[in-house]
Amino acid sequence: MTTVGPVETWATILTVAATAIAGDVLTAGAMRRIGDLDEIRAHSGLLGAIKAVTGSRMFLCGVLSMALSFFALLFTLSNVDVSLAAPASASLTFIGNAAAARIFLRENVDRRRWIAAALVCAGVALLSR
Amino acid sequence: MKHTLSPQRYLILLAVILSASFGDTLLSHGMKQVGPVSFHNLGLLLVALKNPWVIVGILLLIGFFASYLTALSWADLTFVLPSTSLSYVIVALLSKFWLHEDISIYRWLGILLIVGAVGFVANGPSLTEHPYPVGKTL
Numbered sequence: 001m002t003t004v005g006p007v008e009t010w011a012t013i014l015t016v017a018a019t020a021i022a023g024d025v026l027t028a029g030a031m032r033r034i035g036d037l038d039e040i041r042a043h044s045g046l047l048g049a050i051k052a053v054t055g056s057r058m059f060l061c062g063v064l065s066m067a068l069s070f071f072a073l074l075f076t077l078s079n080v081d082v083s084l085a086a087p088a089s090a091s092l093t094f095i096g097n098a099a100a101a102r103i104f105l106r107e108n109v110d111r112r113r114w115i116a117a118a119l120v121c122a123g124v125a126l127l128s129r
Numbered sequence: 130m131k132h133t134l135s136p137q138r139y140l141i142l143l144a145v146i147l148s149a150s151f152g153d154t155l156l157s158h159g160m161k162q163v164g165p166v167s168f169h170n171l172g173l174l175l176v177a178l179k180n181p182w183v184i185v186g187i188l189l190l191i192g193f194f195a196s197y198l199t200a201l202s203w204a205d206l207t208f209v210l211p212s213t214s215l216s217y218v219i220v221a222l223l224s225k226f227w228l229h230e231d232i233s234i235y236r237w238l239g240i241l242l243i244v245g246a247v248g249f250v251a252n253g254p255s256l257t258e259h260p261y262p263v264g265k266t267l
Contacts, residue, residue: 027198028206037202038137053198098207107205108257112249116211119246126239127217 004079012076013085017092019069024093025100026062032105033058087128091121134255138203142212144196150219152189158228159183204255211250214243 004012034040034052041049053059076085098117102109134142159182160166166173177183200209218240224230 024206024210028201028209031198031201034202037199094210097210101206105206106257107207108254109207110253112253113207113211116246116250117207119242119249120211120214123214123239123242123246124217126235126242127221129233129235129239 009080009084012072012080013088013092016069016072016076016085016089017096019065019072020089020093021096021100023062023065023069024097025104026058026065028062028101029105030056030059030062083128087125090124094121094124134204138200138255141196141200142209145193145200145209145213146216146219148189148193148196149213149216150223152186152193153216153220154223154227155182155186155189157224159186205257208250208253208255211246215247218243 030053031037034056037049037053040052044052073085073089076089094117098109098114101107159180160177162182163173163177163180166177197209197213200213204212221232221236221240225232
């Protein structure tokens with residue numbers, strides 16, 4: 001059913017993955033800035049926790065990126081086979097998240113986490129068959 | 130980095146896994162009852178909002194987002210994502226035993242790989258220690 005060439009196909013899949021990675025990293029960065037939600041809820045209640053999260057500009061940018069990723073996925077699915085688009089974008093997102101978390105969030109992505117990301121990536125690709 | 134999780138935090142990760150997988154499966158079941166939606170009959174999406182399976186699915190996915198954000202507030206993204214990828218496995222099992230979809234040998238292999246990944250990362254530390262707040266680098 002793929003109706004576009006290989007360049008367009010991979011450009012749309014990369015767009016889905018890039019916006020998903022931006023969404024995940026911005027959301028995770030925002031949550032790290034805000035702090036432990038369990039503690040915030042203990043001090044200011046559920047409403048206080050919701051206010052802390054929704055008041056973060058970084059969190060809102062993350063949600064916007066996730067929404068963009070969703071619409072990019074819809075666009076991709078209208079042009080590319082789901083059996084290629086879904087696993088390819090999910091796998092790229094997993095590996096890209098590991099790299100982006102290391103660069104932007106300065107997470108210690110050791111060999112254990114790289115192997116886990118690669119295993120999930122391969123597992124997702126197999127699940128779609 | 131030697132953070133380990135308390136039993137309560139493992140429960141939050143379990144909530145992420147279960148709410149995502151059951152939410153997606155209930156949505157799928159509800160949307161099959163509603164019928165295919167196309168650009169020409171987008172109004173059907175409003176009808177879908179009256180379907181009880183879809184309603185419970187959406188509530189579960191709201192619960193998923195809340196527990197996912199809670200997990201990200203005390204654990205690394207590269208810990209939370211592989212740990213919660215077990216939801217892919219549960220979706221596959223639910224689709225086989227509840228929705229009666231076929232699961233090929235490739236899918237079982239994929240499930241095995243994901244379970245292996247979860248075992249790999251869950252044994253490690255959950256959070257990287259930083260001398261100063263992470264947000265300042267972004």
